[in-house]
Amino acid sequence: MESATSILAGKTILVVDDEKDILETIEDILDEAQIDTAADYETAAQKIKDRSYDLAILDIMGVNGLELLDKTVSKEIPTVMLTAHAVNPDSLMASIRKGAMAYLPKETLGDLDKLLERLLSAHDRGEPPWKLVFEELADYFNERFGPDWKKSDHAFWDDFDRNFQVSRGIQERLLRNRKIIDKGI
Secondary structure, three states: OOOOOOOOOOOEEEEEOOOHHHHHHHHHHOOOOEEEEEOOHHHHHHHHHHOOOOEEEEOOOOOOHHHHHHHHHHOOOOEEEEEOOOOOHHHHHHHHHHOOOEEEEHHHHHHHHHHHHHHHHHHHOOOOHHHHHHHHHHHHHHHHHOOOHHHHHHHHHHHHHHOHHHOHHHHHHHHOOHHHHOOOO
């Protein structure tokens, strides 16, 4: 890492992936954080139940990442979906609907620390991390899915664009956020 004052420094992060080399790579990249890993759904689910994390990074395929996302969101753990095989508009939309703060292709792994720095900073400031995702990865998504990829689900994306500041996923997290619930908001 470049900075001694990294927002990742000292954070406790759960990384779930069924590929050992991906887990090791992420541990190396996020060396300032305290990394806890799981290579399967059952282990990850138990860790989510038993521990508190500042961030979770979940693979979608191989570990039932979207089911684990339900568990992290219910515990108010900001969650990033990281995938290679499930890079498609459907899993992207499912991640948004279920409350992930970001959806990153594994091709961005080399920049993971920088992306997480920006995402967590935006999250901490109350800004929508999804805006950053789409700014940073617009070209990637357009190239991967085609330039008109949002048109097949235009109702979802129109609603998402209209409500960008408080997307459905952010709303879902807010509905479970004790700090907000306790204030009666």
